[in-house]
Each structure stands twice: as structure tokens, then as C-alpha cells.
Amino acid sequence: MLLKSQHSGAASRGTHLIRILMTILVTGGAGFIGANFVLDWLAASNEAVINLDKLTYAGNPETLASLQGDARHQLVQGDIGDAALVSRLLAEHQPRAVVNFAAESHVDRSIHGPGEFIETNIVGTFRLLESVRGYWSGLLDSDIREQGLAPTGVQAQAPTKGGFRFLHVSTDEVYGSLSQSDPAFAETNRYEPNSPYSASKAASDHLVRAWHHTYGLPVLTTNCSNNYGPYHFPEKLIPLMIVNALAGKPLPVYGDGMQIRDWLYVKDHCSAIRRVLEAGRLGETYNVGGWNEKPNIEIVHTVCKLLDELRPKADGTSYATQITYVTDRPGHDRRYAIDARKLEAELGWKPAETFETGIRKTVAWYLANPEWVQHVQSGAYRDWVSKNYAGRQA
Ligand code: NAD
Ligand code: DAU
Numbered sequence: 001m002l003l004k005s006q007h008s009g010a011a012s013r014g015t016h017l018i019r020i021l022m023t024i025l026v027t028g029g030a031g032f033i034g035a036n037f038v039l040d041w042l043a044a045s046n047e048a049v050i051n052l053d054k055l056t057y058a059g060n061p062e063t064l065a066s067l068q069g070d071a072r073h074q075l076v077q078g079d080i081g082d083a084a085l086v087s088r089l090l091a092e093h094q095p096r097a098v099v100n101f102a103a104e105s106h107v108d109r110s111i112h113g114p115g116e117f118i119e120t121n122i123v124g125t126f127r128l129l130e131s132v133r134g135y136w137s138g139l140l141d142s143d144i145r146e147q148g149l150a151p152t153g154v155q156a157q158a159p160t161k162g163g164f165r166f167l168h169v170s171t172d173e174v175y176g177s178l179s180q181s182d183p184a185f186a187e188t189n190r191y192e193p194n195s196p197y198s199a200s201k202a203a204s205d206h207l208v209r210a211w212h213h214t215y216g217l218p219v220l221t222t223n224c225s226n227n228y229g230p231y232h233f234p235e236k237l238i239p240l241m242i243v244n245a246l247a248g249k250p251l252p253v254y255g256d257g258m259q260i261r262d263w264l265y266v267k268d269h270c271s272a273i274r275r276v277l278e279a280g281r282l283g284e285t286y287n288v289g290g291w292n293e294k295p296n297i298e299i300v301h302t303v304c305k306l307l308d309e310l311r312p313k314a315d316g317t318s319y320a321t322q323i324t325y326v327t328d329r330p331g332h333d334r335r336y337a338i339d340a341r342k343l344e345a346e347l348g349w350k351p352a353e354t355f356e357t358g359i360r361k362t363v364a365w366y367l368a369n370p371e372w373v374q375h376v377q378s379g380a381y382r383d384w385v386s387k388n389y390a391g392r393q394a
Contacts, residue, residue: 023048025095027080027128028102030059032232033169037101037270038064038073044274048072050093052086054079054120057380058105062372063231081124083131090135097165097277098132100125103204106235107173107197108388111330114196121200122207125168129211136164136217167220167277168208172262172289173198174223177333184262184337187223187285194331205285212283220280222273224288225338229266229358230365233376235384237261237296238359241303242366243373245319246311251304252389255328257297260335264290265358268351275349286347289338292355297323299359306363326392 024041028034029051038049048071053059055077067073078085080102090098102124104110104117139161175185176192191206193199211217232239241251272288280286304319313319343349353361366373 022046023050023093023095024097024099025050025052025089025093027052027098027100028059029053030055030061030064030075031101031105032058032229032236033227033266033269034101035060035063035231036229036266037099037273039066040267040270041274042067042070042072046072048093049074050089050095051075052078052080052089053102056104057378057384058233060231060233060376062375079120079124081120081127083127086128086131087134090131096163097167098128099167099169099273099277100128101169102128103169103201104197107195108235108329109384110195110197110200112387114200117196117200121197122203125204126207129166129207129217132166133211133215133217136161136166137215139164165218165220165277165282166208167222167273167280168205169273170205170221170223170285171198171201172223172225172287172336172338173333174202174205175336178335178337180335182335182337184289184339185223185287186339187287187342194333198333209283209285218282220276220282221285222276222288223285223338224269224272225262225264225290225336227264227266227269229362230369231372232266232362234373235388237299238303238362239366239373241300242307242363243377245304245307245322246366249322250324250394251300251319251322252324252326252392252394253297253300254326254392255332257300257325258295259332260293260295260337261299262289262337263292263294263299263355263358264288264351265353265361268353268358271352272343272349275347276343279347281346286343287338287340288343288349289340290351290353290355291338291340293335293337294355302359303363306360310363311367324394326389326394 026038026049029038030053038051103121110117172185174191174193175189176194191202193202205221208219208221212219228238234240234243244251276286307319
């Protein structure tokens with residue numbers, strides 16, 4: 001893995017041509033889902049990844065440590081909103097696709113401070129779209145071999161205007177909240193975002209849609225339910241519960257704990273993105289979900305039970321004794337559920353994990369990787385925990 005500064009020089013023309021044939025640009029690829037995507041991508045393909053990540057508190061190059069020395073991966077620290085940087089990366093590496101994971105992603109943080117969410121998720125996506133539009137409109141209409149630039153026999157993979165794709169990774173939260181009796185979110189549901197986070201993601205989805213309808217940019221959007229799995233930052237429900245349980249700390253359940261989320265193992269989200277990137281219809285949106293609706297309190301009990309089995313407490317009590325009900329999240333959405341039938345029927349995608357297999361793998365991963373957890377629990381992480389939980393009455 002190479003870590004490049006923002007000011008690296010342009011590749012020579014010869015090197016450039018090799019990259020043309022074998023590259024995608026991933027943004028936010030040092031975060032939870034983006035890093036899982038990059039690791040899975042490079043495990044399954046030789047196509048290189050340029051990974052543009054601002055390395056905010058949520059971005060962690062350590063997650064990509066296994067790619068150290070792997071010439072197929074280059075991590076570039078920078079902002080999707082930096083038009084000069086993004087345009088230079090696009091011109092230099094000529095990717096055939098851009099997959100946009102970069103975002104501020106935590107609902108609680110968006111309630112405490114929405115500014116960064118507006119900046120990255122809305123303004124950043126706008127600037128990224130403009131940089132990508134500039135690159136895409138300069139791509140050749142015909143393949144590169146016809147221009148005498150690429151060696152014979154490899155032209156099929158060269159980026160043409162028609163072949164380029166921009167995939168925007170979004171969330172089910174844009175659809176708002178469901179009542180118990182509502183059907184699951186379909187792609188046709190209207191957008192009703194309720195938090196600063198979901199409103200900013202909804203805005204970004206609208207921008208992506210508009211860049212397709214107005215400029216013809218070849219876009220795809222995926223709207224996924226709650227992910228869980230390895231390398232999940234321990235500010236989110238499942239990793240927070242695992243980490244707090246092992247540390248003997250309270251397990252803070254918001255409100256009555258009966259809010260429902262629809263859970264998908266992160267690697268299944270990554271396989272869905274690969275499938276949509278490969279065969280999705282341009283301009284379409286695809287819901288991604290695992291048909292695993294569960295109330296939060298059930299999730300917390302499942303985590304406790306697995307820990308009781310895999311790492312029993314010395315005093316013989318259950319981790320569930322640490323569960324503490326705390327003040328609810330303001331504006332807390334009651335229920336999300338995803339109808340993923342379009343993706344399943346059109347593109348033949350199916351999740352590989354059930355919730356039972358995925359959650360067991362996840363708990364086992366956290367037990368096997370305590371150093372990763374210790375390293376992300378920086379001073380900034382500790383500040384966040386005291387800010388978010390200090391005001392909540394038990
Ligand atoms: P994350 O917070 O773990 O990672 C986000 C990454 O983006 C980090 O590496 C961060 O450094 C980077 N980043 C932030 N601002 C940036 C900027 N301005 N320029 C470049 N990089 C920047 O998030 P995640 O959970 O991996 O989510 C990834 C994407 O998937 C987000 O767009 C999110 O909205 C979406 N999503 C997440 C879930 C989920 O359950 N986590 C579900 C559905 C959709
Ligand atoms: O639905 C997809 C979304 O899922 C993504 O778009 C977001 O990026 C991702 O963060 C996630 O949002 P949630 O708000 O659903 O995830 P979180 O893990 O923060 O919370 C899950 C549920 O658990 C939610 O109902 C709030 C509750 N919760 C969360 C925390 C951190 C608690 O009860 N206690 C907690 O300490």
C-alpha cells in the first residue's frame with residue numbers, strides 16, 4: 001500500500017496507460033464499509049484501487065494494513081471536496097469507475113454538530129460530482145486503442161464515455177421512519193429524512209440523480225440498511241456494545257430499546273455494490289438489505305449471549321447485567337426495513353450471511369482483534385464518548 005501526499009507528481013505516459021486499464025477510484029475507503037470493500041475487491045480482482053480518504057476520526061489506515069506493499073492499492077489523504085486534487089487523481093489514474101463511500105456517517109454526531117455533515121455529504125458530493133463530470137466529459141467516445149494510445153489486445157477494458165460509472169453509496173435512512181404495519185422501504189418510497197445525517201444523505205442522493213438527468217453522468221445509487229461486521233468504529237451500536245461489555249462498562253440502550261433496524265453483514269453490502277457497479281442500470285437506485293429486522297434490545301441481548309459463550313465473565317454473571325436504559329436520541333426513527341427485491345430480481349444478488357452467522361463472526365472478530373479496538377480509542381474517541389453519553393440519564 002502506498003500513502004501518497006496531495007502533491008504527488010503525474011505518472012509517466014507509459015505507466016499511465018497501464019493504470020488506465022486497471023483502476024477504480026474509491027472515496028472513503030479507510031472507513032468501515034469502504035475499507036471492507038477495498039479489501040474484498042483486491043482479494044477478488046487485480047484491478048487497482050486509488051483510495052481517496054480525508055482520514056477523519058472514522059478513517060483508519062490500520063484497517064488496510066494487510067495491503068502494505070501492495071502496488072494495487074494507493075491511499076491518498078484528501079477531501080472529496082478538493083476539486084484540484086480529485087481532478088488531478090482522475091486525470092492521472094483514468095479510473096473506469098468511482099465508488100463514493102466518503103461521508104460523515106454517525107447520526108448522533110450529526111445531532112451534536114451538523115456542520116461537517118452539510119460540508120462533506122452535500123457540498124463535498126457536489127464538488128466530487130463536478131470533478132467527475134469534468135473527467136467523464138473529457139473521456140474518449142471511442143476506445144483508447146483507436147487513438148493509438150493503448151497496446152493491442154487490451155482495449156476492451158479502457159474507459160470510454162459509455163463504460164464509465166459513478167456509484168454513490170447511500171442509506172435507507174433517507175426514507176424516514178416506518179410504523180409497525182408499514183411495508184418495507186421500496187425504491188419508490190418518497191424521501192422523508194429526519195436527522196441532519198439522513199437529510200444530508202438525501203440531499204446528496206438528489207444531487208447524484210440531477211447530475212444524471214441534467215448532464216447524463218452515468219450514475220448508480222445504492223440505499224442500504226444498517227451494516228455490521230469487522231472494522232466497525234465503536235461509536236455505532238454493535239461494536240460499542242461489544243467493546244463496553246468487555247470493558248465492564250454500561251451498555252447504553254436509547255429510550256425503550258424497541259426501535260427496529262434491518263441488519264446486513266458488511267461483506268454482503270460490499271458484494272451488492274460490486275454487483276450494482278457491474279450490471280446495474282444507469283440512473284437507477286437499488287435498495288440493499290438483509291431482511292433482518294430486529295429491535296435494538298434484541299441485538300444487545302444477542303451480543304451479550306455470544307460474549308457469555310465465547311468470553312464468559314469470571315464472576316459467572318451475564319454481560320446482560322450491564323444493560324442500562326438511557327435518554328433517547330432526539331428525533332429517533334422508530335423503524336427501518338428494506339425491500340431488496342429489485343436488486344435480487346434484476347441482478348440476482350443475495351446475502352451470503354444470515355444475522356446469526358454474521359453476528360457470530362463479528363463478535364469473534366472483535367475478540368480476536370483487541371489491538372485494532374485499542375488503537376481507534378484515541379483521545380478524540382474518548383472525548384466523543386463523554387460528550388454523547390454525559391447528558392443521558394440512566
Ligand atoms: P465511516 O464513517 O466508517 O467512514 C467514512 C469514511 O469517509 C472515513 O474513512 C472518513 O475518513 C472518510 N471521509 C469523511 N469525510 C471525507 C471527505 N470529505 N473526503 C474524503 N473522505 C472523507 O462510514 P461507513 O459506515 O463506512 O459508511 C460509508 C458510506 O456508507 C457512507 O456514505 C454512509 O452514509 C453509507 N452507509 C452506511 C451504513 C452503515 O450502516 N454504516 C449503511 C448504509 C449506508
Ligand atoms: O440505516 C443505515 C444507517 O445505519 C447508516 O446510514 C448510518 O451511517 C449508520 O450509522 C446506521 O445508523 P443508526 O443510527 O441506525 O446506527 P447506530 O449504530 O448509531 O444505532 C443503531 C440503533 O441503536 C439506533 O436505533 C440507535 C440505537 N443506539 C445506538 C447507540 C450508539 C442505542 O440504543 N445506544 C447507543 O449507544
